[in-house]
Amino acid sequence: MKTMENIVKSLEEYLVPSLNINFVDRLCETRQILNIIDRMKIGSWIHVVTGPWGCGKSEWARALVYALNKIDEYNVIYLDLTEKEIDKFYATTKMELIELIEDVIKEIAGDRAKIPWYVYRVLKEIYVKMKTRSRDLIIIFDEITYAIRRDRYELEAFVNSLGQKLIAIANEYSCKAHAIVITSDQLASRYFTLLSGKLLSNYVMWNLDxxxxxxxxxxxxxxxxxxxxxxxxxxxxxxxxxxxxxxxxxxxxxxxxxxxxxxxxxxxxxxxxxxxxxxxxxxxxxxxxxxxxxxxxxxxxxxxxxxxxxxxxxxxxxxxxNRFHKLSELxxxxxxxxxxxxxxxxxxxxxxxxxxxxxxxxxxxxxxxxxx
Known part of the structure; x- marks a missing residue:
């Protein structure tokens, strides 16, 4: 698969800013998540990824966005909800997408932490302005509990809201619309497992082999x-x-x-x-x-x-x-x-x-x- 080969090559080229070294091997996890998205007959889904604190989930997500940008076949967005600075909040997201999202943020009191609740508005802006109808979407929320309370009912409300908005985008723009939600919070992860099947699957990523x-x-x-x-x-x-x-x-x-x-x-x-x-x-x-x-x-x-x-x-x-799909081999x-x-x-x-x-x-x- 030529596209996957290009993604793998770009992953290996990604430079980890904090360590100034090339990204180290998450090829198995990348192939798995992209193959799952590609094979899914339903157009919208939420993929919740957890794993040990510090196992590399965030860096993998940033590297994945970097690699997908290189093949230019997706609208792909990364949002680090632990960050306030604009360059770290969006990390490897394309600048043209960042500018469109920031335009929407100005209309919602300038608070990026509210993006999880305004997904439809943000994504609609992207599809209308960029004229990328039919291009598949992947939006990544990194450490979601920094924007959503670690509360079963609030997380359920978020999942229901996000699921419906992804469906609306997928139907309106004839594309696949998938969200990857990353959390290291194990109490939140436990609540997410209760929501499996509500347009949602749970995954675990492990430490490096x-x-x-x-x-x-x-x-x-x-x-x-x-x-x-x-x-x-x-x-x-x-x-x-x-x-x-x-x-x-x-x-x-x-x-x-x-x-x-x-x-x-x-x-x-x-x-x-x-x-x-x-x-x-x-x-x-x-x-x-x-x-x-x-x-x-x-x-x-x-x-x-x-x-x-x-x-x-x-x-x-x-x-x-077994409530979790294993992205990595334990x-x-x-x-x-x-x-x-x-x-x-x-x-x-x-x-x-x-x-x-x-x-x-x-x-x-x-x-x-x-x-x-």
Whole structure:
């Protein structure tokens, strides 16, 4: 397929601005999502993509828009709802599209965060002014919960509204109109799974596979052993960048930060349990240790423990069950099951040390002893 070959070539040419390196391999994910859109008989659909925090969803989306612009067969729009600056908000979106969208924004009080609710108006402006009738549309909303509250009913209202507006555009301009909605918010992702079938499918993208991760590590000239990094961050690009930029490749400092993150989350949950059940803090924390002992030997049961909602909220764990189409292949490993997984392996090893020693005061050395 010539078009796909050109898209793949352009993906590899895309330069990641924050790291000043070429984009590293998301070819499988790109082929999958575009083939799904191409094969769909219905003209409009919403594709919700989640995955571990920092796995590269946003950079993939920006690279995808860059690559699709090169073949010039789609109207493709990227909107980063975490950003205020115009160049970062639209990133790789074509300038002519940005100008048309900005014209509409001026009419809606100049607030770009309102775009999710004014999709029909924005898209109609594009199709009328650019005279691109029949050209298929892909609009990407990156981190949607920065514009829409993390509330089941608000998210449902957004999905219903967006679905109807995409249908209207598809019918009016004889094109396909698809939205890719990206979220790292696992509580929002859980609500989106309840809406599957309402012109909506859910997908999970994973961290880089080991070959791609090795390529990224080498491109950053890391002095660290690739196998050691893999056992700690499991191919997560943002964690790798954090170890480089924030800790100057000092893994111990990075692990200390993750120990603190996990410890704070457990303390907060223990206090909540103590207050709700009218038991002592010590009894509450022991209850958490007991549950961790059980669940860490069977990751598929992780969502049955009291700590689960905290693990989701803090982006420590994630659902990966069959409600999600797998855009990426999940590697077989101790910290991943067919239902639940830790977003980074280091979280599993930290919790293993905490459960084993029955204390939150674990150190880097005691955590590292659990690594294979």
């Amino acid at each position: 080991k070959n791609s991760f090795s390529k990224l590590v080498k491109s950053l000239n890391s002095p660290l052993d690739i196998d050691s990094l893999w056992k700690i961050i499991g191919g997560n690009p943002r964690a790798l960048a954090e170890i480089w930029l924030n800790y100057d490749w000092n893994l111990s400092y990075y692990i200390e930060r993750q120990i603190d993150k996990v410890g704070v989350s457990i303390r907060e949950k223990a206090i909540e349990i103590s207050n709700r059940r009218n038991i002592t803090y010590d009894d509450a924390i022991c209850l958490i240790y007991d549950e961790l002992d059980r669940a860490l030997d069977n990751i598929g049961e992780l969502d049955t423990i009291l700590l689960w909602d905290v693990l989701l909220r803090e982006n420590i764990a994630i659902y990966v069950d 590697p077989p490993d101790t910290w991943i099951s067919s239902r639940c997984a830790f977003q980074l392996p280091i979280y599993y090893w930290i919790l293993k040390a905490i459960a084993e020693h029955r204390t939150l005061n674990v150190d880097v050395e005691s955590v590292m002893k659990f690594l294979p």
